[in-house]
Amino acid sequence: MARSTSKDAQDLFRALWSAYSATPTNLKIIDLYVMYAVFTALIQVVYMAMVGSFPFNSFLSGVLSCVGTAVLAVCLRIQVNKENKEFKDLAPERAFADFVLCNLVLHLVIMNFLG
Amino acid sequence: MAAVRVPPPFPFFLVLALSISAAATTVLQPISDHHRSAALNLFVLSHGSFHSLQDAYEALRVFEILGIEEKQRVGTDTFNGILKCKVNGEVFKGIASRLKASISDASPLPDLYYSIGSLVLIKDQDSNVDVHLADAPGTFQSIKALSQSDGKWRYSSDKTESSAYATGLALEALAGVISLASSEIDHSKVNTVKSDILKLFDSIEKNDDVNFYFPEESVGVNEHQDSLSTTSSVVRGVTAFAAVVSGEINLPGDKTLGLAKFLLGTGIPGNAKDFFNQVESLAFLESKRVSIPLILSLPETVYSLTKKGQLKVRVSTALGSAAPPLIVKLVRAFSSGAKDSTIIESKELQYDKRSGLHVLDAFTNNVDVGSYVFVFEIVLRDSRSEQVYATGGQFHVPIYVTGIIEVSNAEIGVLGDLGSAETKKVLDLAGNGIVSLSANHLQKLRLSFHLTTPYGHVFKPHQAIFKLRHETKVEHMFVVGNVAKKFEITLDFLGLVEKLFYLSGKYDIELTVGDAAMENSFIRLLGHVKLDLPEAPEKAAQPPPPPVDPYSRYGPKAEITHLFRAPEKRPPQNLSITFLALILLPFLGFLIGYWRSSVALCTFLVEAGPVHHSQDSRLFGSFLDVFWPQNSFLSCFDINQVEICMREANNLYL
Numbered sequence: 001m002a003r004s005t006s007k008d009a010q011d012l013f014r015a016l017w018s019a020y021s022a023t024p025t026n027l028k029i030i031d032l033y034v035m036y037a038v039f040t041a042l043i044q045v046v047y048m049a050m051v052g053s054f055p056f057n058s059f060l061s062g063v064l065s066c067v068g069t070a071v072l073a074v075c076l077r078i079q080v081n082k083e084n085k086e087f088k089d090l091a092p093e094r095a096f097a098d099f100v101l102c103n104l105v106l107h108l109v110i111m112n113f114l115g
Numbered sequence: 116m117a118a119v120r121v122p123p124p125f126p127f128f129l130v131l132a133l134s135i136s137a138a139a140t141t142v143l144q145p146i147s148d149h150h151r152s153a154a155l156n157l158f159v160l161s162h163g164s165f166h167s168l169q170d171a172y173e174a175l176r177v178f179e180i181l182g183i184e185e186k187q188r189v190g191t192d193t194f195n196g197i198l199k200c201k202v203n204g205e206v207f208k209g210i211a212s213r214l215k216a217s218i219s220d221a222s223p224l225p226d227l228y229y230s231i232g233s234l235v236l237i238k239d240q241d242s243n244v245d246v247h248l249a250d251a252p253g254t255f256q257s258i259k260a261l262s263q264s265d266g267k268w269r270y271s272s273d274k275t276e277s278s279a280y281a282t283g284l285a286l287e288a289l290a291g292v293i294s295l296a297s298s299e300i301d302h303s304k305v306n307t308v309k310s311d312i313l314k315l316f317d318s319i320e321k322n323d324d325v326n327f328y329f330p331e332e333s334v335g336v337n338e339h340q341d342s343l344s345t346t347s348s349v350v351r352g353v354t355a356f357a358a359v360v361s362g363e364i365n366l367p368g369d370k371t372l373g374l375a376k377f378l379l380g381t382g383i384p385g386n387a388k389d390f391f392n393q394v395e396s397l398a399f400l401e402s403k404r405v406s407i408p409l410i411l412s413l414p415e416t417v418y419s420l421t422k423k424g425q426l427k428v429r430v431s432t433a434l435g436s437a438a439p440p441l442i443v444k445l446v447r448a449f450s451s452g453a454k455d456s457t458i459i460e461s462k463e464l465q466y467d468k469r470s471g472l473h474v475l476d477a478f479t480n481n482v483d484v485g486s487y488v489f490v491f492e493i494v495l496r497d498s499r500s501e502q503v504y505a506t507g508g509q510f511h512v513p514i515y516v517t518g519i520i521e522v523s524n525a526e527i528g529v530l531g532d533l534g535s536a537e538t539k540k541v542l543d544l545a546g547n548g549i550v551s552l553s554a555n556h557l558q559k560l561r562l563s564f565h566l567t568t569p570y571g572h573v574f575k576p577h578q579a580i581f582k583l584r585h586e587t588k589v590e591h592m593f594v595v596g597n598v599a600k601k602f603e604i605t606l607d608f609l610g611l612v613e614k615l616f617y618l619s620g621k622y623d624i625e626l627t628v629g630d631a632a633m634e635n636s637f638i639r640l641l642g643h644v645k646l647d648l649p650e651a652p653e654k655a656a657q658p659p660p661p662p663v664d665p666y667s668r669y670g671p672k673a674e675i676t677h678l679f680r681a682p683e684k685r686p687p688q689n690l691s692i693t694f695l696a697l698i699l700l701p702f703l704g705f706l707i708g709y710w711r712s713s714v715a716l717c718t719f720l721v722e723a724g725p726v727h728h729s730q731d732s733r734l735f736g737s738f739l740d741v742f743w744p745q746n747s748f749l750s751c752f753d754i755n756q757v758e759i760c761m762r763e764a765n766n767l768y769l
Contacts, residue, residue: 006376020419025712025713028708028712028714029708029709031702032705032709033705034711035701035704035705036701036702036705037701039700039701040698040701040702043694043697043700043701044698046694047694047697050686050690051686051690051691054683054684054685055463087405108255113576
């Protein structure tokens with residue numbers, strides 16, 4: 001019973017991996033960027049849990065910067081994904097430019113809130 | 116357990132002796148070396164001279180009277196009259212003529228006083244200067260016109276109130292007029308002034324039937340003369356007038372003596388002006404112009420039976436000069452509490468030439484511990500001296516005789532219901548023994564002891580206090596009464612439960628016996644008693660709160676540490692560095708993943724077709740620049756090839 005469960009899990013993992021391998025490279029790069037931002041946020045949360053929340057605004061700035069940029073990267077991924085028909089008229093360069101601009105505004109706020 | 120406080124006898128006796136001697140203010144002391152040293156401290160030179168001419172005069176006059184040689188330190192250009200300065204006679208003539216011109220009938224008294232006084236001084240300095248008053252009788256009369264019926268003078272004709280201070284000025288001025296008169300003043304006028312002086316002394320103030328003085332006065336709006344200044348002014352005036360008139364003024368000797376006693380009674384004045392007034396007035400009283408007062412003083416008024424001292428009496432003038440041959444008699448001595456009982460009567464003191472004191476031998480043989488009043492009388496050996504000196508009748512002097520009081524038969528015990536002793540212990544009050552007792556509210560505590568003087572008489576001390584002190588520091592004090600020699604106190608706890616606030620527990624027993632005449636006064640912890648009292652009812656009075664330790668309320672407080680800003684909490688540095696490294700790991704992972712995926716992209720893009728310029732290629736180039744400062748594509752191809760790649764990429768994406 002347990003053996004079939006683990007075999008099923010491996011099969012599932014293999015299927016996911018092969019399906020993900022078909023993803024375009026640019027989307028993979030964006031996914032990588034999102035993972036980087038999320039992991040950075042998680043590490044900051046763990047650090048705050050260990051040493052305390054002082055200064056709190058600095059913690060918020062760090063975490064919200066990561067989360068914010070991850071969210072903007074997700075939006076970029078949605079917009080540049082060819083399979084997404086909703087944004088088929090939007091040029092990926094435009095999406096990227098929006099991504100860059102929004103990041104600039106986000107990090108301007110974050111830098112002021114950092115303290 | 117409270118510490119036993121039994122003060123050592125001698126220092127305690129000394130303190131008591133000093134306090135007693137301080138309280139005996141009727142025992143006057145003549146001028147002594149204490150005055151001389153005080154004068155040196157009061158009249159101090161500032162940079163080699165005094166602040167003013169008046170200060171210099173007062174200082175030099177005091178030094179002269181007291182026989183102090185300090186005047187040699189003062190510069191010779193300070194004052195005439197005392198230092199015999201050489202001044203041009205013409206100057207004196209000019210001053211004298213102006214002074215004479217200023218004297219008029221309408222002048223107020225102070226102006227006349229200063230003008231005439233200055234003329235008298237000039238007369239003493241230079242006999243060649245003509246200082247005689249043209250109209251001496253007229254001037255005399257104008258001064259006399261300011262007198263009033265009570266023997267006092269007014270300051271001016273438009274003032275209605277008379278003043279003793281003004282009287283002194285007037286008498287000095289009249290004396291000056293008499294000495295400056297070219298012809299003799301009418302005797303009747305002089306006699307009138309003499310009778311005015313006697314009237315003045317009729318209204319003199321008396322203090323405790325001993326001191327005579329003239330009271331303080333307000334002169335004008337802002338000036339105020341205290342009693343010492345006023346009395347000094349009168350003494351100065353009376354003695355100046357007595358010096359220039361013939362015959363006696365017949366001032367009563369007791370009043371002269373009373374003036375001297377008042378002046379000596381001020382002790383050692385604290386300021387230079389008062390000191391000068393005191394010393395100069397005493398000097399005038401001793402100038403033989405009036406009866407010279409003789410002061411009877413005792414070097415000590417506390418005598419110890421233990422030391423068996425002698426009663427010593429000194430008789431001298433107020434300035435401490437030797438008295439004429441005389442006898443001091445002890446008229447009687449009686450106890451302060453029993454004025455009718457005389458313990459010593461009609462004794463003559465022996466004169467000791469070496470010490471100059473009159474001594475009563477072995478008086479302590481007859482006198483027991485206690486306080487007494489000794490009445491002395493001075494009898495001049497030469498009857499002619501009675502015209503010169505004022506002896507003043509009898510002197511009442513308080514004498515204290517101290518001694519060791521025997522405390523004996525001391526017992527403490529607990530009595531039962533019927534008064535029978537259940538516990539009885541003998542106390543050794545001279546030792547340090549402590550007793551332990553226990554009692555309940557139905558029993559009584561009794562303490563008794565005997566107090567006997569060295570001669571075996573009853574001694575009733577000023578303080579005989581029995582104290583109970585609870586563990587909670589609540590104290591209760593009781594006075595120990597006596598029947599003859601036996602002092603006894605019985606505490607019936609049944610009646611005292613309320614007073615003791617129903618506090619059961621251990622009580623310290625303390626006995627205090629003290630008196631000024633007792634050389635061995637003591638405060639002694641006798642022991643403890645464990646009291647078992649009933650429970651307090653609901654509405655019983657609560658014991659008083661314990662006394663606040665004064666050091667806790669008024670003593671220094673703990674220093675407050677001011678914390679203006681809490682220091683920032685910082686994590687351990689190792690932890691911070693570790694997490695710094697951890698934070699960089701996702702970024703490294705991103706870079707590695709991006710490098711691997713961009714290699715694949717690079718490989719794919721190399722297969723692209725012809726190049727053409729496009730907006731997209733520039734955007735894509737900038738995309739690469741943003742994400743990847745070190746553009747890995749540069750290792751693949753140059754910018755033209757990037758355009759080729761962009762075209763193919765666009766074809767791919769679309």
